[in-house]
Amino acid sequence: MKNFSVKGICEEITFSAFFKEHAKSLRNYLYYKFGNEEQAEDVTQEAFIKLWQNCADVPPEKAKSFLYTVANNASLNQIAHQKVVLQYAQKNTHVHTDGHNPEFLMEEDQFRVKLQNAIAGLSEAQRTAFLLHRIEGKKYQEIADILGISVKAVEKRIHGALVELRKQIDNIR
Template identity: 65%
Template sequence: MGDTSNSNICKENVFSDFFKSNAKALRNYLLYKFGNQEQAEDIAQEAFIKLWQNCADVPFEKAKSYLYTIANNTSLNVIAHQKVVLSFEKSNSFSDRTNENPEFLLEETQFKEKLLKSIQNLNETQRVAFLMHRIDGKKYAVIAEELNISVKAVEKRIHLALLELRKEFRDFK
């Protein structure tokens, strides 16, 4: 049942373009969902390999959905009994901030730790939608397509995530 149109995913140049336009987003999705960068990269690569191996059976229009489904299922199999831990690389070193008040630096560190912990404590569906929107800057429609849910579901997940985060930071000084 191969696709005979110009957008046949089995064509090497079409697959290459598809890979270039979707690899980073898929890796980030897996990173946000499961919290392990190496695992995210490995599973994203494995999903693309499976797509290539089954390209004759996957119409181009369904390739992105197929890719995310394979990646998600593979991830769930790999980490079935592990607790999800979300980790971020520190982008700014505190050692090069010599002109800032030590009290401010301490508060900033405490805030970042509390924020990361709060995001980690969100349920998986809220965390994934929230990070895809806030970190990747994706629009609700794009998130809905990638997660195979409605735009309203994305709105609700992000809204609930924000409510949870607001509760956590209500009394934070």
């Protein structure tokens, strides 16, 4: 974290710099957790609003942790809605044609849907760790910090996700 002034995160310039530094990462984390970009942006904004409202009580060195804790709690409140959101996201995938024959495009689209279903079938813990690592490019330590778990737990979640995806992909062929 960058050095923030003594007044803490309540100073508007400091808060703005903190927002610019962490908003995209938090939004991406929530997108992987929810599977819905609009919802991820909404929860990101809510988390930053709560940080601003509680800025006097949150030391600057704990602000990132506070932000992710608020976001995690929001995600726990919406777990029941998770499957509906993922099904919606799967129905709205777009195919880009670039001169391939229609049979190839159809097979590619079918494989994409099956892969998305396989990823959606992972447990929330596996899916979140897997997407943070493979899509966002986060290191295991970063994922452990974001999720509040050990690096070994991250390794186990990603390994479990890979094993499950390999099973599903072998069934596809």
